[in-house]
Amino acid sequence: MESEWLIKTVAGFLGFVTRREGSKFLQLSDRLDEKAIRLGNELRDDISLYVHIPFCRTLCPFCCFNRYLFNEARARRYFTNLRQEVDLYIQKGFRFSAIYFGGGTPTVLMDELLDFIGFLRKNFDVKRVSLETTPRELNPETIRLLKTAGINRLSIGVQSFDDDLLKAMGRTNTTGEEARVKLLLAQGNFDTVNIDLIFNFPGQSLDKFKEDIATFKDLGIDQATFYPLMPSPHKMTALERKFKKVDTSREKDFYNIILRDVFEAGYRMSTVWCFSRGNRMIDEYIVDYDDYIGVGAGSVSFLKGNFLVNTFSPERYDELISQGRLPILRWRRLSERESLRYYMLTRLFGTTLDSLKFRQRFGGDINSKLGLELAFLRLFGLVQGDQKITVTRKGMYPVSSMMKEFFAALNGLREYCIEKKI
Template sequence: MPIDIEQPHSFTHGQHIMPDWQVHLTDRIMQFYIDRGLSVDPVVLKTPPAPQEGHRYLLYMHVPFCHTLCTYCTFHRFLFKEYKAREYFKNLRTEMQMAKDLGYDFQSVYVGGGTTTILEDELIRTLELARKLFPGIKEVSCETDPKEIASPSFKNLKGLVNRMSIGVQSFDDSILRLTERDKFGTGAEIYDRIAACQDLFPTCNVDMMFGFRGQSLDMIARDMELIRQLNPRQVTTYPLMVTSQTRRSVKGIIAAKGQELSQQYDTILNTLGKHYRQLTSWTFGRTNDEGIDEYVIDHDEYLGIGSGAFSFLGNALYVNTFSLSRYAQRIQSGLMGTERRRIFTKHQILQYRLMLSVFAGRLSRKYFREVHGVNLDTSLFKEITGLRLIGAIRQDPQDPDRLIVTKRGKFLGLVMLKAFYSGMDNVRAQLRAPLKACDM
């Protein structure tokens, strides 16, 4: 049914959760560590390393094709050509078999893009093979856009996908025009499509974004109210991420000026937060068990297949080739896609897991003691002290192993992960820069 597009009059405006200078300082600190540690070097490998006994892994698949390219999107993607996409899916399935032959097993799968559902028949074949090769799979999470869900064949994914994430960004038509996402329909049309399809999957996630130029607090509150009316099982509320790859196209055009994230975030908490449980800094769910959101949170290690896919295995980050032609050549020669690697120190890995723990709102001494074999308070003394001083964490009086992440801490987690993902996007930009027409 049509949605009411009138501007609301009585929403509570957000407050500043964190002073602007602390947001600026966090960005500067994150940028320092990202510049120093987040880069990847060429490596000659036939495959990534074999799995370690007792370790739990997630399988990430990347589908790098879209019908049109959004100006602000920083993910690895190419304009869709059917013959290239069909060859790619075939190679993706071959690489998945290689992972099986290497000894990997998975209980969770995340399919990202691009537009993962751009060839639903190929995606279905790929997911069916995944479930055959890895019968222990318990959940498959997949991304799509608001246009794809209107396809009559979209319902064929029922039973194969446990969590379908739909990239809405906003129901406001002015924001959709600003971001060139009006190509997917009006806010009212998108709302109706989600209402019609969300029961196809155990979990329907709606991706929303804030931080756009001209996006007022009332606009954000109205979007959150429409989400409440839709009542999906899960909602993510991402901040717009401006990186070196997108800065020219979005700075001063679609990105909000100044440090407005704090008020906008508080507006989300004051609206959506009243009706949903907060699962992470930017994820909300009807219950505490809504399936995968940010797979890096719940999986210390993951194997990525497909062009441009990332893997985190042991103490290293591995990156597959960003060239479609080289990816095809490697797979058809019996090699997996990995072409770059970065090995991290123990301290860098601990800092990474601390950031993710704050973002997830689950900071546990027991986790660091049992998984990483360290005392959290001494191994990350400076980091823990800093978090205490700014009021991001406090001791749980009922559990000596648990540190409570405060409201300010959750916002800090959002700011840190935003900076980290922007750094990852900059890595993508650097690896895409040398690509020629023959690589696409």
């Protein structure tokens, strides 16, 4: 009991520090230094590409991502612009082999999506592709097309199998039964099928969450990513405004269920939110890759210590691309300390901080460069090991809190950009 209290307190403290550190990502310059997006001579293969498709057929009020109501003409123009944006990176010498499609709902316009994937394959030696969608989008035909397009990891936003909860989430156009049927159609057709489940949603009981996990296991799905509900920046409707704040008092109780029913039941931890049967691809370009380029409206990039923010507005995006410009409107060069802490956070989120890789990247000893941070984590038993510093069972929830707060800080950035029409 005491240790439960201690973990919650430590998690609260680490979350607080992370949010404060993350809020520095909001102090941005609007005068982009072109050097920040120069690749130099090292045409590296380890930069991944994130493609944001910000359209959905209906908008879920709790959603904290940059998304807009689907309109076909607007979406077609958007895909044309995406090709031009990628072209601008190609001209700068960038090459990508791992591609992540997120949204929004990337499958809203299948013909454009498939053309775009074809375009990427023509230009790059694509080795793996991960893509998000919703159960509603899936049918035997879309599954066949996605499989033929070589999607390796299909991630499906289920959120919950409980109809009452889906209703409370504003996802009235789908049911738990539909999700089950669609998942069974998809399972086995891709290297990895992942489902997203949300926890700590208002009105969600611990028992319902246990049932969601049981259904995930019964269906034999490869992987599940559990998202703690995060505040949403949207302010359009009263319902959306309801999600500006989130009650975190029960969050740890939900996480304990993940620990017991998933982690201790033998699923492998890929991140502190993502658990798989065996070795599966994960969706975390921020974990697998030191650097990534994000294309599309509302994407961010992280390149050699530079944090780059694209416009959030599809209209502004259209305008900038039509002028032949990269749609990056804000930029920040991270200090060494910020880069170190960002690195530490993302690696711990992915369960392991490797001292050797750290030395290769930062040219120094991890225990001297991150001495204070590691001493704190070790003091409370949140990490273990020297060469490979891994998150302990006790450390999983505090790391989850840190990541959530980091995302919350990025949501602040979204809110700011949307408000200022950036």
